[in-house]
Every structure is written in structure tokens, then in C-alpha cells.
Amino acid sequence: MDAYFYIILVVGLLSTFLCVGAGILKKAPNDATILSVAAVELSLLVYLVGSIVRVASGERIAGEPWEFWGYLVTALMLPVGAVYWAILERTRWSNFVLAAVGVTALVMAARMNQIWY
Amino acid sequence: MSASQQDTSGSADAAAGQPSGSLAEPAGPAAEDTRNTGPGRLLIAVYAVFALSATARAGYQILTKFSEAPLAYLLSAFAAVVYIVATVSLAKAGRTWFKVSVTAVLVELIGVLVVGALSLFDAVNFPHETVWSLFGRGYGFIPLLLPILGLIWLYRRRPAAKQA
16 A cells, blocks of 8 residues: 555545544534545645646556556545535534545555556 | 624524424424425535445446446446435425425335345455445445334425424
8 A cells, every 4th residue: 555545544534533523522614624535635634736747747557548547536525525415514424424435545545556557 | 603602503593493403393383394494414425425435436346347236336326316316305305395205215225125135145246345335334234224213204294284
């Protein structure tokens, strides 16, 4: 597993724990929880840019390239979709929706690493 | 929203008289016949992720290696359609969409049980993993849990049998 995965692992798990905790405490989505999901998005963007640079400088993806990019594009859409869905209704359940982002991004990053190497 | 409103679970819909943070039934003649508030939002979010994931996986399987396991991959595509229908119908209000979502979730439950069993006993036709293979083992058994939670949620939010 490479650095990109570990970044998403840490940021994703922190985000999920934060959002689950906030949900348990019956808080509505606030700056902290939404920003934690934004941080996951940022980590994914870093993964995107890094991957583009690596491919552009000649590195080969061991698995199917379109599978890798497909996962990445999908993963990038999740935080956006979740924040949109959560903001429409500001309840504890929205925080649980946000919580799903971190852990899902982590699983997808693991899969992307598998495809890359 | 003022800061004092941020820490409650019900203030968001206080104006509509509906405590969406709790599981109370909506009140009033203009009652929201919906499944997309409160816990339902998390359910819909998970369904949406599965709809996306199942569609992508089935699409990939059918486009690249359909001949390897045509039955399994067709069922995989069917599962994707069921998830899409479930996601959309849960998010929409009204009696008709309620019926659609009950149908979709029931089909989903039957699907995961049947395909799960087939994948267990018919390795010839089910050589590879699909979303419903082995009762959703490849997805942490969420495909097995999801329709059960879906049915419970639909029961809680079923349209009132009698209107005033």
C-alpha cells in the first residue's frame, strides 16, 4: 500500500469516527463534520493528481487502467453527494450519512491500490 | 441557522411540525408520506452507493467477460436495476412510490437469498463473485442486511391506512 492509501486511511477513519460520534451525540452536521468529509475529498484529489503525474511520467498501472480511474472518479463524487444529501436535512442521521464517506473512501482506496500494483 | 439550533435532532423540521430526528410518525392532514427523512436518509444513501457499485460491477462483468458466467452476470445486472429502483423509490414521497419501494426491497431480499444459495451450491454457473454471491459476503453481508432494514423502515413509514 502506498502513501496515498495511508493518507486516505487516516483522514477517512478520522472523518468517520468524528461523524459517527457527532451522530451519536444527536448533533446536526456542523463545520467539523462537513470539513472532515471535505478533507477526505481533498485526500482523494491528491490521489488523483498524483496518479495523473505518475501515469504522465511513464509509470504503468498493473491492472486495468479504466477500472482504476473509474473507482477514483466514483470515489471523488461520494463526498460531494453525501454533503449535498446531508445538508438538505440537518439531523443526526445526516451525520451518519457523512460518516459513511470516510470508510467507503478507504475501502475504495484499498481497491485502487490493488489495481495499481 | 442559529448556533442553538445545531445541537438538536429535531429542529430542522420544527417549522413543519415534524421531528425528523426521532422516529415519530408525521402528524397533520398534510402529512409527509415519505421515507426519506431521519434514518431513511442513511438507508437511501447506502442504497445509492450499492446502486452505483452494483451497476459498475455488473457493467464491467458483462462488457468484459460475459461468456464466463452469463447467468451470474445477468443476475448481477438485475441486482443493479433493483438497487436503482429501490434508491429512487425510497427517496420519493407518496403511496405509489411506497408500493414500488416495498416491491423493490422484497425482490432484493429474495434475490440475495436465492443468488446466495445458488452461488453456494452451483459453482459451475456462479464461478465468480457478484454483489449477491454468497449472501453478499464480498460486501460485508450488507446486501443481506440492507433489505431487512429496508422492510423495517418501510413498515414504520407505511402510509396511513385511514385518512381523516
